[in-house]
Amino acid sequence: MLDLGINAAIVLGAITFALTKVLTVDQDYWHGWTIFEILRYMPQHNWSAYEEALKANPLLVKMMISGIVYSLGDWIAQCYEGKPIFEFDRARMFRSGLIGFTLQGSLSHYYYNFCESVFPYKDWWAVPVKAAFDQTVWSGLWNTIYFVALGFLRWESPSTIFRELKSTFFPMLTAGWKLWPFAHIITYGVVPIEHRLLWVDCVELIWVTILSTYSNEKSEARTLDDSSTTDTRDNSR
Numbered sequence: 297m298l299d300l301g302i303n304a305a306i307v308l309g310a311i312t313f314a315l316t317k318v319l320t321v322d323q324d325y326w327h328g329w330t331i332f333e334i335l336r337y338m339p340q341h342n343w344s345a346y347e348e349a350l351k352a353n354p355l356l357v358k359m360m361i362s363g364i365v366y367s368l369g370d371w372i373a374q375c376y377e378g379k380p381i382f383e384f385d386r387a388r389m390f391r392s393g394l395i396g397f398t399l400q401g402s403l404s405h406y407y408y409n410f411c412e413s414v415f416p417y418k419d420w421w422a423v424p425v426k427a428a429f430d431q432t433v434w435s436g437l438w439n440t441i442y443f444v445a446l447g448f449l450r451w452e453s454p455s456t457i458f459r460e461l462k463s464t465f466f467p468m469l470t471a472g473w474k475l476w477p478f479a480h481i482i483t484y485g486v487v488p489i490e491h492r493l494l495w496v497d498c499v500e501l502i503w504v505t506i507l508s509t510y511s512n513e514k515s516e517a518r519t520l521d522d523s524s525t526t527d528t529r530d531n532s533r
Contacts, residue, residue, distance in 0.1 A: 366396025
């Protein structure tokens with residue numbers, strides 16, 4: 297019951313905080329406003345507030361967005377795996393959010409600038425070229441970083457991490473090809489560079505769910521195998 301209460305407080309607190317920030321963006325100007333006026337200007341002014349924060353500190357804003365998305369994505373993954381909405385693994389969600397905040401947000405910020413400097417062309421053919429580069433070089437690198445970082449946060453040995461990475465690298469890379477090439481037509485063809493990570497993070501809610509589920513299924517399967525091996529040895533004695 298204590299765990300359930302803590303989890304419920306985390307979820308409801310996060311939702312309340314997010315809604316409060318979104319709904320009160322114009323609170324300094326509400327004097328005389330109707331509810332209709334508040335709701336009318338709320339989306340536009342929230343976007344303006346986001347753009348101002350992005351200009352002031354782009355790296356931190358992108359790190360925070362990625363941290364939230366990776367935490368939310370892992371929570372969705374746990375619910376998808378059959379866990380009740382308030383009975384999720386907090387440590388697992390924290391690990392995913394930490395990776396999103398410290399690594400995905402910061403590395404993606406620099407990656408999109410790097411990709412634009414390598415392929416500065418504005419012609420139509422540059423879009424599939426950038427998408428192909430993203431889904432080979434960058435995707436392979438990021439999947440590796442994600443699995444290695446997650447393994448270390450779970451206190452797994454380097455040999456175990458390498459073994460799991462070896463077995464999951466190509467399946468995860470090719471799984472991404474079912475989703476990301478279509479998303480990256482918009483990423484590189486429509487979205488300005490400063491907003492690309494926000495768009496990608498929206499799509500990441502789907503991808504992180506897949507990534508987190510796949511990674512933790514491998515870890516849980518390995519734990520069960522190790523447990524079965526130990527029981528077999530004990531019984532043989």
